[in-house]
Amino acid sequence: MLTKRSTRLLSIILTTGLFLFAGAVHSAEKAAAAPAAKAAAPADPVVDYETVNLVYGYIVMTRTREGMEEGEVEAVVFPHWFHRIRFRCKVCHEDTFVTNKGENIVDMDQISAGEKCGMCHDGSVAWDPLECENCHYYPMEQLDAEAAPPPEETNPANLLFAGRSGKMAGRGDRRKPSGNAFKWGGGWQPRAFSMAGLPKDKYGLVDWIKITKNGMLLPKGSIDPDNPLYESPIHYAFDPDGEEDIEDMVIKVKSKTISEVLFPHTLHTWWLNCKSCHPKRFVRTAGDTPMTMREMSKGKYCGECHGKVAFPLEDCEKCHNREKVAACKASDDCTFDD
Numbered sequence: 653m654l655t656k657r658s659t660r661l662l663s664i665i666l667t668t669g670l671f672l673f674a675g676a677v678h679s680a681e682k683a684a685a686a687p688a689a690k691a692a693a694p695a696d697p698v699v700d701y702e703t704v705n706l707v708y709g710y711i712v713m714t715r716t717r718e719g720m721e722e723g724e725v726e727a728v729v730f731p732h733w734f735h736r737i738r739f740r741c742k743v744c745h746e747d748t749f750v751t752n753k754g755e756n757i758v759d760m761d762q763i764s765a766g767e768k769c770g771m772c773h774d775g776s777v778a779w780d781p782l783e784c785e786n787c788h789y790y791p792m793e794q795l796d797a798e799a800a801p802p803p804e805e806t807n808p809a810n811l812l813f814a815g816r817s818g819k820m821a822g823r824g825d826r827r828k829p830s831g832n833a834f835k836w837g838g839g840w841q842p843r844a845f846s847m848a849g850l851p852k853d854k855y856g857l858v859d860w861i862k863i864t865k866n867g868m869l870l871p872k873g874s875i876d877p878d879n880p881l882y883e884s885p886i887h888y889a890f891d892p893d894g895e896e897d898i899e900d901m902v903i904k905v906k907s908k909t910i911s912e913v914l915f916p917h918t919l920h921t922w923w924l925n926c927k928s929c930h931p932k933r934f935v936r937t938a939g940d941t942p943m944t945m946r947e948m949s950k951g952k953y954c955g956e957c958h959g960k961v962a963f964p965l966e967d968c969e970k971c972h973n974r975e976k977v978a979a980c981k982a983s984d985d986c987t988f989d990d
Contacts, residue, residue, distance in 0.1 A: 701791040705840035708857055709733045709961045712790050716759055723760075725788035727795055731842075732961045733858065740871045740881075742925040751928060751956055772875060833857070833966040853963060860962070861970075864919065901938065902974055912974040 706712070706729070713728040714720075720727060735744070748768060749756050756768075763770035763781045772778045779786060805811055837856025851862040863869050873881025899921070903913040920929070933953060934941045941953070948955035948965055959965045 701793045703794055704729070704790050707731075707733070707839070707841055708836040708964075709736075711753065711961075712795065713758070714795065715754055715757060717792075719759060720788065721792065725784055727790040727792060728787045729790045730787075733842075736860070736871065736961070737869050738871055739875070740873045741923045741928065742873060743875055745928050746925060753960075777875065831966050833964040836964070853967065855964065855967065857963065861919070864922070905972070908976070911969075911972040912976060913971045914974045915971075 709732040711730040711732055713730055717727065745751050748771065758768045760781060762768045763773060766774060770781065773781055805814065833855040837852070841856075845858065850868070851859045851866075853859040872883070873879070876882060899917040901915050901917055903915055905912055930936050933956060943953045945965070947953055948958070951959070954971075955965065963970055
């Protein structure tokens with residue numbers, strides 16, 4: 653028999669249960685009546701590899717990609733600057749490697765036989781070819797992602813900044829880098845650059861001309877110990893009066909407003925073999941090689957190196973540094989032919 657106290661307690665429990673049940677039914681009805689929720693936006697693709705930063709002058713080598721994938725190794729990164737501080741260009745070009753990117757076929761059979769990279773990477777001059785990850789470390793996934801076409805721009809606010817080609821022509825913001833040279837110089841740099849205190853140009857890139865001038869680095873001119881250039885005891889010296897050397901030449905520009913080009917032939921022959929340039933890229937007769945900046949920007953003529961491993965083409969005054977004479981400025985023909 654229930655007591656008065658038990659009856660009151662039971663009443664409270666039943667009332668509470670009814671309230672909870674009614675609330676659950678109401679929530680269910682409300683959810684059923686509500687419109688279906690929008691599907692969640694697809695998540696950004698997951699990058700399951702560690703991206704690699706490239707510095708100006710790095711070259712990713714993929715000519716033998718099929719073999720790399722069969723060997724389960726990543727693409728090769730060739731640090732051009734790392735080799736340039738040790739050797740002059742003529743050590744490798746053109747006898748061992750031609751300077752056209754993609755034209756050199758390099759495989760492990762050649763390297764193991766002491767050819768191509770194996771001329772130095774034999775365990776004595778440099779590490780042996782068993783140290784795979786020292787060269788093979790650029791993710792194939794990153795390579796494919798960079799080769800994929802960018803998504804089509806649909807934002808009208810951004811389309812306003814597209815040029816005739818449909819590519820972004822800049823945002824008009826002086827607080828941000830303008831041009832690739834500033835982006836390269838302001839981007840990631842090897843720790844060795846800052847620790848070594850190498851001089852930089854106005855873009856923040858290593859100034860190889862200053863390094864060559866002050867003898868800060870003495871890259872070898874040969875890998876043969878019996879060759880006089882092996883020790884490289886003398887660095888290239890500019891004329892103390894600041895004038896051009898006897899082998900340097902002035903290239904005249906067909907413009908009244910743009911300064912002439914002083915081509916430091918002596919400096920180039922200190923770094924390079926003559927056949928790196930002649931006659932494939934430049935005929936030996938002065939004035940017989942028509943050059944334009946448009947062609948250079950496409951990687952021809954001086955653009956074979958400048959804009960890739962030597963200072964970028966954006967640094968106009970590095971080349972256009974000889975003032976025109978007054979007679980030329982006043983004439984209709986600025987070629988000095990007469």
